[in-house]
Amino acid sequence: MAASPSRTRPGRDRPGTGLREGLGSLTARGRGFVAGGVTAAIAGLVLGERDLVRIGFLVALLPLVTAGITALSSNRLSLTRTLAATQIEVGTTLEVQLDLANVGSTTGLLLVEEQVPWALGQRPRFVIDSMRPGWHRKVSYPVRAEVRGIYEIGPMRLRVADPFGMLSLNRAFTKTSSLVVIPVAEPLPAIHLGGAWSGSGDNRPRPFSTGSAADVTVREYRRGDDLRRVHWRSTARVGDLMVRREEQPWQSRCTLFVDNRAGSHRGSGPDSSLERAITVAASIAVHLADLGYQVRLVSADGEEVDHSWHDGDVAAHARPVLERLAVLPTTKTPDITSGWVDETVTGGMFIGVFGGLTADDRAFLGRLHGAGSASYAVLLDVAGWTGRTAPEQPVEHHRTDVVDWLHHRGWKAAELARWEPVATAWQELGR
Incomplete structure (x- = not known):
């Protein structure tokens, strides 16, 4: 980095302001010298001792002259x-x-x-x-x-x-x-992410040299496309200019959800279950970015990071996600907002990092898993972070029944205990 x-570069002080500031910045020692000098001078005048008057004036003038020189310099x-x-x-x-x-x-x-x-x-x-x-x-x-x-x-x-x-x-x-x-991004091992379910993009690259001309995938011409990639046979058949897209990079996409609801987590400060969930999300985001995924971060209240799915900068794509996770607050929203759910979620890969779930959350997750999509869930065992305050609403601790419930609905789910590394749950998702 x-x-x-x-x-x-601070500018020069004005003389008048500097002098007043200098006189007002006398220390206790400086004010003591002024007071002592004035007292000695007055005593000298009363007693008729001229030498004492001179000494008193010198002692009183010393801090004043010092203040003037320092302030006006x-x-x-x-x-x-x-x-x-x-x-x-x-x-x-x-x-x-x-x-x-x-x-x-x-x-x-x-x-x-x-x-x-x-x-x-x-x-x-x-x-x-x-x-x-x-x-x-x-x-x-x-x-x-x-x-x-x-x-x-x-x-x-x-x-x-x-x-x-x-x-x-x-x-x-x-x-x-x-x-x-x-947040800290823990290293994760490579796992199988569902094959064809691993994401969706504009095009997956196809080696043209290994197939016939009929195997070439084409699309409409866009301004800026190289004319050498024009596929003339498809252009003649369709009537519009068509280009080969076997050389276009295909980028997998993933929606990464973080449950940041206050009622779904336990503990407070850096050792809370919310901070652990953010660490899990950061680890997954960095791992997926290294694999070439475009990561879309969404929170429980529907807020997401602005991005372009095809910005062509995969290496730096994890940075805005990590910066958003750095300032992600808790939200008092009781339910998960569903306004962010679109075709990129149901058609691509979805990974959710959840705290405690309610019955309404189960119904939402049941609807979220769309046909043909790959859905993964990391469920924190929030019982390990149990605090003194009672939750605002009852939550279900993620034991075998919740994991099995998700498995029966097409999800791949893994539970993460308080002291377990993220890699443990991640490997479980790949089984």
């Missing part, structure tokens, strides 16, 4: 933040590199704090010595993602301090960097 740099810094990757899996450690450059005058001591979401760990803090014009400082820190999602790293905040500790001037950059934390 390519690195992701982000750069920001040209503190212009640029920041480049580079992520080792813009998309990582849950449980992965990522290195973030910061390149701070001084494009203005000499700075004081810099105290740097990077804003990092709680899910990525603690906020890193650094101390950087004063920087002369044109100097660079590079620091790096690790972040570890424990929860899926999309996170913004930054902005970076820094505090400019003088060598005497009289002043603490706060600055902030505005740019952030996005990090997508996707």
Whole structure:
């Protein structure tokens, strides 16, 4: 994954605003020096001690002069933040590199704090010595993602301090960097996915060299087709321009369903049955994409990832699915929405990852399995994630009766317990 740099260059402060900000940024030590100096000067005037008056004025002026010089100086810094990757899996450690450059005058001591979401760990803090014009400082820190999602790293905040500790001037950059934390995709073994049921597409490639001209499959000419593929015999017979399609790639299609209903799952946080279901879906999506499938992701409320079945980019097709799974929330919908069911589901391959099922869900799954389609189901044994709260509606735990019920209706189904790897259920589906 390519690195992701982000750069920001704060502009120069206006003199009036900078001076007021500098005076307002005096530390306790700076304010103590001012108060002590003024007190000494007043005491000197009362006692007639001129030396004490001079010392008092010098002590009081020291933090004021420091604040003025620091605030009015040209503190212009640029920041480049580079992520080792813009998309990582849950449980992965990522290195973030910061390149701070001084494009203005000499700075004081810099105290740097990077804003990092709680899910990525603690906020890193650094101390950087004063920087002369044109100097660079590079620091790096690790972040570890424990929860899926999309996170913004930054902005970076820094505090400019003088060598005497009289002043603490706060600055902030505005740019952030996005990090997508996707669910873990466990490796799956190769299984038999139903032969002719393995999917549907525009055309399956046919080797023209092994058959006769009568075996060639043709279709109507489309703008952009190579004229060398025109099949003249079919063109003369049909009356429209026809082209051979034995060279067109055929891509299998699969609808991948994730049951993300709150009432169908147990547990909370990263160790819930919903997170396990998302891991199962991510593993299947990556495995099918590696096999050349176009994967259509659908959730219980009918929301799906926008895509093109024939975009020709199979290798990258799993990325939008994984990004959607990274932010897939729970839904309070009690029943599975059926608006997404179309000919691509009943005519192609369907794989569902389910939590607890109700009687209404059984009726829906019975109708979903259409004639000539290949339907697979991974059923999580949600009893292993039983929490303290009672479900909103009764669910059936997936023991042998539910699996057998699906088998009798043409499904291939497998149950997945809490501590079992995804590969176990996947191999069961191939039997």
